[in-house]
Amino acid sequence: MAVVQISRIQLRRGKENTTGLPQLASGELAWAIDTQKLYIGNGAVGEGAPAVGNTRVLTEIDNLLDYGTYIYKDGDADIQTGADVNFPTVRTLQERLDDTVSSASYGIVSGSTNQTEVIQRAIDDLFLDKRYEGAKGRVTLEFAPGEYTFTSTIYLPSYVSIRGAGKQKTIFNFTGTTTAFEFVNDTSTKLVRSTINSTTYNNQPKFCALSGFTVNLTQEVAAFKLNAVRDSVFENLEANGIFDVSHQSNNGIGIGLYALSSLVTCQRNKFISVKLNRFTYPVYAKQDIFNNYFGNGEIVNSRYGFNFGTGADLSSTSEQYGPRKNVIENCYFEYINREAILISNGYGNRSRSNTFVNVGNDGAGNTNAIYSFIQFVSNGNTSSQDNFDRANLVNAGVDLSSHNYVSNYSKEVSGKVHVFEKETRTVVLNEAATIYSNLIRIPYIGSSGFEINYILESSVFTQMRRGKLCLTVDTNTNTIQVVDDYEYTGTAGQDTNITFNAILNTGTGTIIVQHKNTNTGDTSTMTYTYSAIS
Numbered sequence: 001m002a003v004v005q006i007s008r009i010q011l012r013r014g015k016e017n018t019t020g021l022p023q024l025a026s027g028e029l030a031w032a033i034d035t036q037k038l039y040i041g042n043g044a045v046g047e048g049a050p051a052v053g054n055t056r057v058l059t060e061i062d063n064l065l066d067y068g069t070y071i072y073k074d075g076d077a078d079i080q081t082g083a084d085v086n087f088p089t090v091r092t093l094q095e096r097l098d099d100t101v102s103s104a105s106y107g108i109v110s111g112s113t114n115q116t117e118v119i120q121r122a123i124d125d126l127f128l129d130k131r132y133e134g135a136k137g138r139v140t141l142e143f144a145p146g147e148y149t150f151t152s153t154i155y156l157p158s159y160v161s162i163r164g165a166g167k168q169k170t171i172f173n174f175t176g177t178t179t180a181f182e183f184v185n186d187t188s189t190k191l192v193r194s195t196i197n198s199t200t201y202n203n204q205p206k207f208c209a210l211s212g213f214t215v216n217l218t219q220e221v222a223a224f225k226l227n228a229v230r231d232s233v234f235e236n237l238e239a240n241g242i243f244d245v246s247h248q249s250n251n252g253i254g255i256g257l258y259a260l261s262s263l264v265t266c267q268r269n270k271f272i273s274v275k276l277n278r279f280t281y282p283v284y285a286k287q288d289i290f291n292n293y294f295g296n297g298e299i300v301n302s303r304y305g306f307n308f309g310t311g312a313d314l315s316s317t318s319e320q321y322g323p324r325k326n327v328i329e330n331c332y333f334e335y336i337n338r339e340a341i342l343i344s345n346g347y348g349n350r351s352r353s354n355t356f357v358n359v360g361n362d363g364a365g366n367t368n369a370i371y372s373f374i375q376f377v378s379n380g381n382t383s384s385q386d387n388f389d390r391a392n393l394v395n396a397g398v399d400l401s402s403h404n405y406v407s408n409y410s411k412e413v414s415g416k417v418h419v420f421e422k423e424t425r426t427v428v429l430n431e432a433a434t435i436y437s438n439l440i441r442i443p444y445i446g447s448s449g450f451e452i453n454y455i456l457e458s459s460v461f462t463q464m465r466r467g468k469l470c471l472t473v474d475t476n477t478n479t480i481q482v483v484d485d486y487e488y489t490g491t492a493g494q495d496t497n498i499t500f501n502a503i504l505n506t507g508t509g510t511i512i513v514q515h516k517n518t519n520t521g522d523t524s525t526m527t528y529t530y531s532a533i534s
Helices: 093-097 116-128
Strands: 011-014 029-032 037-041 054-057 111-114 146-150 154-156 161-163 170-174 181-183 209-217 222-227 233-240 253-258 270-277 281-285 293-295 298-302 306-308 327-329 332-336 341-343 350-352 355-359 374-384 413-430 432-443 448-457 463-474 479-490 498-505 510-517 523-533
Touching: 116 146, 116 154, 209 222, 222 233, 233 253, 253 270, 281 298, 413 432, 413 510, 432 498, 432 523, 463 498, 463 510, 479 498
Parallel strands: 011 029, 111 146, 146 170, 154 181, 161 209, 170 209, 181 222, 209 233, 222 253, 233 270, 253 281, 270 293, 270 298, 281 306, 293 327, 298 332, 306 341, 327 350, 332 355, 341 374, 350 374, 374 413
Antiparallel strands: 029 037, 037 054, 413 523, 432 510, 448 463, 448 523, 463 479, 498 510
16 A cells, blocks of 8 residues: 555654663654664554554664574475474574585685685684584584685694585695694684694594695695594595605605604594695604594505605604504505505504505606505505506506516515405416426515415316415525415316426516426416415
8 A cells, every 4th residue: 555645753762771662653763772773663453553563674784684584495394394383493594594604704715815814714713712612613614616825824623624615626725835734732722823742632633524625735845734633534635736856855745644642643533535646745644643544545646655654763652653553445546656555663554455556666667666565664564455557467568477577576565464465367378398487476575475376277178276376485595485285176187287386586576486287289277366474
């Protein structure tokens, strides 16, 4: 209905918190000076008002989001959010929007402008500031796709949760000369950041979550420094350093894990789908880190892969053991100049089902192999079902196990280790009636024992053997003993038509397994796996 006449305009003012709000006359305005609120009288029911009372008039001072309401799936009869279907849970729009925190809410912008101060302000406000102490303040800071530049270390406290839009979608470009992201304990303040020396089990950084972003470095520095971090998750991350032949600094670390003691240490952390590219030490830990999991990761174009326990003195409070009981599983390593996994000190560490391509060759390819893929200097570590490309039957010219007997063949897994090589390989045993012919070779370092489990089957004759070829190497005397224990089925008396021998080639560091086959015109095949202990 159009307004055709205004019969009376009145305006009152006063202090709402002192005198209260009186009943206003129809159309009468009242301004509360202390609360800065504006009201208008509803009018009488006889005039057509639905009820006697006052109605608040919203102004620019009011937050409109506090007055809009939000109901999840409003109008959907199959959704019941409240105790009664007729009374759903109602929230303000402000409450709904505050469920997540966007980087834009703190004025963090994409581009080349230095965002160090605003990124740190957001993290401190959400996770460090005591106003947010407790579960209520443990939200997630979300970064939209874009590139964010910062020049100084960003400090991360307990419960920090940062989520980007994904690798190569949310990108942090760090141009500083210190660590990009460093974790601090609960004694930290905005003005004074903690050091690891003030850390205890109760105040150490914990229950953190970083996911969905890339970090690009322009200097030989560390991407992530974990000072005694526990019970945290790092997922779908990428860090790119600057390693090459001219950049091989000890400071070039992708993820560094540090401890104050065997109790106050990095433990029970999970690193899932993390890619590390171009670092001297993609994953580095000298001290007593414990029970961390690295799964489905990727390490490429680096000097090492995992470097654990190198330089630990085994006497300091934080270096009594070296890294222990950590799992590296389903990870991919490519173009690693030296060892992809080097454990100098520590025990109980497990490498499982990892893939290694062009590792340990100092950039020169498998025919110039120098280092092992994995080296366990200390006792008590295992490699199981790992995949190595030096024994690659697809490429006969490069395959170092059964075709190339000239090139150096560094052992895939070296040191004090029990290796389970469960992937089957197949070789052909042609007729060799008078002299032993080279069949396969296996690398060795030091006195070692090998078990080759095989199935031997002739394509021409009725001969089939299942056996175990045991090789014992004594490097003190440079001798090898061969024992062939087998079960045979086929033509009687022909089980010895194929025999095995083994010799040491100290020049290439390998055992050459040979065969003699007196079956005329035969092409038998041998499918085998092997395990080793040294």
